[in-house]
Ligand SMILES: [Ca+2]
């Protein structure tokens with residue numbers, strides 16, 4: 001029951017939004033900074049970029065007893081200890097987590113409604129309730145060392161339509177992707193990922209709605225995976241990674257210029273020393289000629305196949321390549 005109350009509280013607090021503390025800061029030019037972990041520090045610049053630097057995990061904050069119970073709008077403030085930037089959170093537009101940071105704590109970016117993009121470092125392994133109620137957060141790229149998407153990590157992130165998880169993600173906690181109204185697909189590329197066994201682990205709505213409907217989108221994973229078992233248990237549409245066409249780098253069911261552009265971006269990023277921007281499973285779809293690298297040749301084959309199918313070509317990509 002405790003988790004139910006917490007979720008009810010989180011939802012109600014989302015709805016209450018910025019009026020909830022009655023604050024109206026008009027401080028666009030103020031840069032603020034401080035400590036947010038034993039060895040972690042934060043700063044917010046006048047452009048709205050919030051940066052975390054240092055090493056290790058950030059601290060967690062919580063709303064203690066500051067829950068607004070469904071049907072009972074009383075707030076108990078005694079234990080309310082939000083993150084230090086709580087009152088200026090609407091100024092945060094972009095979050096950059098620096099190399100060396102390994103974990104993001106609970107409700108660290110709670111209800112940052114103007115936050116649209118987040119950059120994670122290669123060192124990050126865990127999140128925990130970190131982005132609850134971020135209504136405009138859209139695209140997240142997880143580092144390939146990401147391991148644990150903890151409890152409520154993206155709860156009520158209502159604008160995020162697609163989530164792709166690298167093979168390194170080994171656990172997805174309760175409510176991690178719950179209440180995500182726009183979510184239409186999630187790719188879980190670790191066949192043995194431990195997915196918390198609840199209909200509310202991945203869902204468009206939350207238990208707070210009266211009906212326990214399953215996630216209305218698609219779960220994409222490998223045959224025989226825990227992702228397939230989870231989808232089947234809760235009546236969610238499942239698509240197998242094995243069934244997508246070679247060249248369909250973003251696994252959207254079509255091979256087109258977007259896929260070619262992803263292959264080219266990968267080539268440019270690797271060639272300039274910035275590292276891979278594709279997950280391992282995406283590279284297998286991008287490296288269409290099966291050599292050692294994703295490069296401009298693959299992009300041109302993808303474009304060629306796109307043109308071929310556009311005029312009615314029906315061979316598979318593999319057959320086309322012969
Ligand atoms: Ca595609």
Ligand SMILES: [Ca+2]
Pocket residue numbers: 286287288289290291292293294295297298
């Ligand atoms: Ca290649």
